[in-house]
Amino acid sequence: MFQVDLSKNRIQKLEERRFSDLNLREREHLQEWLAGQPDALGEELLIIQKEFDGFADTRERLDLLALDKDGQLVVIENKLDDSGRDVTWQALKYTAYVSGLTKTQIIDIYQQYLDRYCGGGNAAAQICEFLDVEELGEVILNPGNDQRLIFIAANFRKEVTSTVLWLREHRIDARCFKVVPYVFGEELFVDIQPVIPTPEAADFMIGMAEKETEAKTVQGVQRRSHKLRLEFWTQALDALRARGLSRYNNISPTKDHWLSSGTGVSGVVYNLIYSKDEARVELSIQKADKAENKWLFDELESKRDEIEKEFGAELNWKRMGEKKSSRIEYAKPFDGFNRENWPEMIEWLGQYIAKLDGALGDQLKRLNQSLKSGENLV
Template sequence: MYFYDKENNELVEVEETTYSENNLKERENIEEWIRKNPSILDEELLIISHEYDKFEIRERLDLLAIDKEGSLVILELKKDESGSNVDFQALKYCSYCSTLKPAEIIEIYQEYIEKFKLNINSEESLMNHLEIESLDLLNNILNNQQKIILASSNFDKRILSVSAWLANNNIDIRCFSVKPYIKNDELIVDIELLIPPKNINDYVIKKSENNNLQGKISQPIEIVQFFENIVINASKSKLKVLYYDQKTYCHLKIPKKKINIGLVIKKNIPNFTIEIVAKGEVEKQYLFDVYEKKKMLIEEKLGIEFSIESNGKFNPNWGRLLYSLPLDRSLALEKYVESIGNLYINISIIFKELLV
């Protein structure tokens, strides 16, 4: 690393140092830096636990996080030298965490919130991070996969070799160098991704690709295409329906209201669910009042009756209007685009007008 000496118009090398030489500790300093700002590891992570030690085998996990796809991320941090067994240690923790159920993850996060006296709601924070509108969807998203992040000032070559092999065999593992430097008694920390290394093909100019095909698609292409067709058809009715290709639902936001209209395909239940979700006590009461006053009109126009869920499973301040239709999994989803899509669009048009 170099800094620019303006007076002499030259680059001057910055002296490398160690955390020990600067009286910096693994738990009090490095863990805290990453806990408070996990984005320094080039990831959109939500930290949900710090020094978790409630496994049956009493071992302490440095940090536990959730990424934007709902995967659990195990973070193991070392100060000046990774040692030769940190990879096995991380794999152990990964195996332990793979058994955690969504309710247990929420409980772990709640303990973290109370430990650090954060003024947030665990369920709402998780949903905001995952960009989902229904707590019921957490069961379909949380902890479907596990990932490992290792961070250290210096890595043992054996660790990098094992990590590279794991990465090449589709185990999501990353190694970050978190190296300290000293300049005029000030500490500078340089963070670099070592594993997996950058792909040389990333720098090759290639034919422009369709944006819809870029990035990781975690849902089957049939589901993605179904919802993308719903979005296209809704736009013809001037509805801005949102869909992310890692989810199994799309939704429309009611302007200036904490109310969304969603179309959901649940993995474990063979049906489509159209849900109108009010996120808050005031919004819930408003939604239910409008529905009761306009119930006959709604049923006349749509030919359906909604069921009412007055208390959310995890958040009692939330409320929903629900309508479900059967899904025959032996049929291609494209067969439902017109019938289900048109019903969802008509519901959205009517409620958008009523809830303004």
């Protein structure tokens, strides 16, 4: 790893160090870094417990327990300068232990984590938000035997890498990340890189897994809620197109509770939301860069009075500072699972998505020009 000195147009190599030389410890340092920034492992993960010891008839503890975006449990084992020989056996035991956890138990484990480390919160609601679902009844947590393993260390012994490769050959999602500390003067840097699988191989395998999941979904019997959504969006799209809302001309009905359309700003979309309890229109600001998302939201909120006057009602402004994305919403309660209410819901959605676009469209065009010219975040 190198530092770039633009003034001299030179690079200078950073000094690679050992964790032990820097008096850095596994639990107090590396584990806390990952718990606070789990996307350092290349994906969105929700840490639901650390130092988890909820195993029957054993006092063993796993380092970090997480959920991925598919509701799978992820066992994360951290080592520092050396992986040791037995880390895979240790992690496999933990994975076997957690394979039997039920949805109720997982929610309870996360609730304990929130109460102890995060000052409280609603575990079920936060899991729903992370998985992007309206209700936990729509998903299965910890399904089957597809639990995942992640190993983290500065160096991996051959016994470990060989075992991880063997596990992957047998369709067990095990991964290794190399973490190396560097120093430059008084500054400390940490480089975290995937070593098994390589990023290119991971992309291919994820694509194949998604294809297999899609095939199984098509062949399976859809749940009632999925059927309702597909039927609802089919009717809604016909009505929206009849209203002249051309943004929906090339959009197909879906089993999801939302329907998205572009705004002209990359990573910023309008959403129609259909749920059991309400209909909602929203602007979702979900660019890859969190700072850009918050800048866009703040710029729009600075015009709040003007926007709400144009819209004709007060909007719900959700900056969500701890999250990458932000939203601006407007909702109305409905019994969404009663088909008799659908015409009114669809009429409401069409009316208010047009109003939302009317209130925000010009503002978004202006801000998009600032983004393209590089004037943002100043």
